[in-house]
Amino acid sequence: MTASAASVDREADRLTELDSAIGDADHGSNMRRGFTAVAKALEEEPPATPGAVLMAAGRQLVSTVGGASGPLYGTLLRRAGKALGDAERVTVDELRAGLRAGVDAVGQLGGSAPGDKTMLDALDPAVEALAASLDAASAAADEGALATVPMRARKGRASYLGERSVGHQDPGATSSALLFAALAEAAK
Ligand code: ADP
Ligand code: MG
Secondary structure (H helix, E strand, O other): OHHHHHHHHHHHHHHHHHHHHHOOOOHHHHHHHHHHHHHHHHHHOOOOOHHHHHHHHHHHHHHHOOOOHHHHHHHHHHHHHHHHOOOOOOOHHHHHHHHHHHHHHHHHHHOOOOOOOOOHHHHHHHHHHOOOOHHHHHHHHHHHHHOOOOOOOOOOHHHHHHHHHOOOOOHHHHHHHHHHHHHHHHOO
């Protein structure tokens, strides 16, 4: 989460630039606000288990991010954290099962599926590739984000643009790729 916060802070301008093309130019500032709050909360009150870390981070995102991405990422982390329970250590397989539950919950909350040009286009393949390794998951998230460029958005603000959403990379898929890259790096 700390590595994610640092990465989001570094890349916030790029995320906002992507959101200015097919959204309302706030994804970088939304993510920065949310993850700054996450890093602060975890530092002030370090949770005892990985599951509690994810749940605390998810709560911060829900309460600090006004945009659609706040409740969606918040749901992802809270649901994944809940699935990890109170285990003190988790294997990559357990993390994958938790994130699978989290990604499914994002799809339910957003009424969205892979192919709609959203964060799910990075999250879903990343969780699948986590069966191989954290690096494979990060690479799959990057590919998934890139694959949103030719898609026409069917969910979120970008969907209001219809055909004009084609040719731009989805901001949320891009931030999802940053989060998986941070996860892979942090585990090294
Ligand atoms: P907002 O759209 O409210 O301004 P953000 O700009 O922070 O919020 O986040 C936009 C991102 O949220 C999009 O790029 C997309 O990836 C994701 N998103 C929006 N709506 C949905 C949805 N229904 N399901 C999944 N992801 C979504
Ligand atoms: Mg936006």
